[in-house]
Amino acid sequence: MKTSTIEALSREDIFALIGKEWMLVTAGSSDSFNTMTASWGGIGWLWNKPVAFVFIRPERYTHEFIEAADRLTLSFYGEEYRKVLQLCGSKSGRDEDKVAATGLIPHILSSGAVTFEQARLTIDGRKLFKVPMTADCFVDQEVLNRWYNNKPGGGLHDIYIVEIEQIYER
Numbered sequence: 001m002k003t004s005t006i007e008a009l010s011r012e013d014i015f016a017l018i019g020k021e022w023m024l025v026t027a028g029s030s031d032s033f034n035t036m037t038a039s040w041g042g043i044g045w046l047w048n049k050p051v052a053f054v055f056i057r058p059e060r061y062t063h064e065f066i067e068a069a070d071r072l073t074l075s076f077y078g079e080e081y082r083k084v085l086q087l088c089g090s091k092s093g094r095d096e097d098k099v100a101a102t103g104l105i106p107h108i109l110s111s112g113a114v115t116f117e118q119a120r121l122t123i124d125g126r127k128l129f130k131v132p133m134t135a136d137c138f139v140d141q142e143v144l145n146r147w148y149n150n151k152p153g154g155g156l157h158d159i160y161i162v163e164i165e166q167i168y169e170r
Helices: 014-020 061-068 079-090 098-102 141-147
Strands: 002-004 023-028 033-038 041-046 049-056 071-076 106-108 114-116 121-132 158-169
Touching: 014 041, 023 061, 023 114, 033 049, 033 061, 033 079, 033 098, 033 114, 049 061, 049 071, 049 121, 071 114, 071 158, 079 098
Parallel strands: none
Antiparallel strands: 002 158, 023 033, 023 071, 041 049, 049 158, 071 121, 106 114, 121 158
């Protein structure tokens, strides 16, 4: 992996990158980490910093690792990794070793954050902000009803904003 600048993201279709290609959100250390597939998030500019934001349900095993760590990575893969992403989004690291099941090869970045050798693009970010979503904050109740009320999979998400400190490309 080579270090890239923020301009690497300008070459990407951010909406397709996150919403259609999906990403792995990974947190922890070389000794203990977990990863999960996500397709909700974004990239932008806040507090005079390049940032990414992700939505993680507290029920997810990866949430525990994000809470305990100062950093997390968002990593992106080619279409040939779609089944890997599907497995990482449908299985829990509490129940099985997703890394072994997928063949992903962990790669520890200079910051200590974890990504995978197969990633074509990795964002290494430092947590800046977290807030839990609450039902009373939904201006559009249809969104709440469509995505959360009476839906399996858990409660409302926590929103994390991370400063993008490094970008790596394969």
